Amino acid sequence: MSIEVARAAIERYASERDEYGNRLLREVIPSTMGEPLLYSKLNELLQVCEAKSLKLNLTTNGSFPGPWGSDSGMERLLGSCSDIKISTLSYETGGLPYSLWSENVERLMRCRSRTENVAGNGLSKVSLQVTLHGQNAANEMAAVEWAKGIVRFAENLGIDRIKWNRVVFLEKKSPSLRERFGVDNRLFEMIRQEMLSGALRSSKVKYGGSLFFEQDAGLCSVGGKCDACPFENEVWVWPDGHEDHCPNPERRWGNSL
Numbered sequence: 188m189s190i191e192v193a194r195a196a197i198e199r200y201a202s203e204r205d206e207y208g209n210r211l212l213r214e215v216i217p218s219t220m221g222e223p224l225l226y227s228k229l230n231e232l233l234q235v236c237e238a239k240s241l242k243l244n245l246t247t248n249g250s251f252p253g254p255w256g257s258d259s260g261m262e263r264l265l266g267s268c269s270d271i272k273i274s275t276l277s278y279e280t281g282g283l284p285y286s287l288w289s290e291n292v293e294r295l296m297r298c299r300s301r302t303e304n305v306a307g308n309g310l311s312k313v314s315l316q317v318t319l320h321g322q323n324a325a326n327e328m329a330a331v332e333w334a335k336g337i338v339r340f341a342e343n344l345g346i347d348r349i350k351w352n353r354v355v356f357l358e359k360k361s362p363s364l365r366e367r368f369g370v371d372n373r374l375f376e377m378i379r380q381e382m383l384s385g386a387l388r389s390s391k392v393k394y395g396g397s398l399f400f401e402q403d404a405g406l407c408s409v410g411g412k413c414d415a416c417p418f419e420n421e422v423w424v425w426p427d428g429h430e431d432h433c434p435n436p437e438r439r440w441g442n443s444l
């Protein structure tokens with residue numbers, strides 16, 4: 188996306204007000220298709236947001252490439268974002284060595300503690316984003332042990348929240364993917380209960396994500412309850428500037444129900 192398209196959309200929505208004069212635009216989410224810290228215009232995007240007093244809600248793979256991996260780059264992100272969500276998929280899929288991923292998370296948290304002491308509040312929350320799939324949740328015992336490791340890591344570093352998401356598949360995708368990465372709903376439910384009141388409960392880290400959505404009410408149901416869409420307040424701006432309101436990947440890349 189050119190920075191001009193991004194700027195035009197942000198400035199237009201930032202000028203909209205509700206009937207009481209409150210601004211409708213709350214935050215900007217830089218694309219979930221690809222690694223946002225590789226966007227060559229990210230610095231300009233931050234400036235556009237800062238000029239409008241808007242925060243970025245960032246999801247990253249934890250590689251923190253180029254300037255974003257330095258203390259000053261991380262401090263800039265901490266000051267400009269509402270939430271920095273670091274996905275664990277990058278090391279689980281072999282894209283990034285675990286040691287590099289964890290060092291980056293530790294460094295980000297050190298930067299936050301140091302900056303907090305100087306600048307006080309207003310710094311970004313830091314979250315881990317975890318996808319529960321058949322390779323890390325193959326059975327009950329393996330899933331609990333694996334999740335415990337993540338919870339311990341997050342608690343030790345002072346991470347604010349873990350987003351636990353269920354794996355999802357496009358209808359048309361290969362059955363072998365489902366076979367390899369699919370998880371039985373009963374296993375999801377067991378993990379959820381362990382997190383709510385069992386061995387995976389944490390008093391230090393908040394939990395969220397689609398694991399905690401009620402099956403019928405919270406999850407997007409394609410072709411079903413679009414009149415009660417959980418994403419109705421979001422606007423998705425595409426690189427050519429056109430917009431839509433439905434982020435469901437099934438509609439974009441699968442069956443266009």
Ligand code: SF4
Binds near residue numbers: 407413417432
């Ligand atoms: S995300 Fe799309 S498919 Fe899902 S409920 Fe909303 S409009 Fe419907």
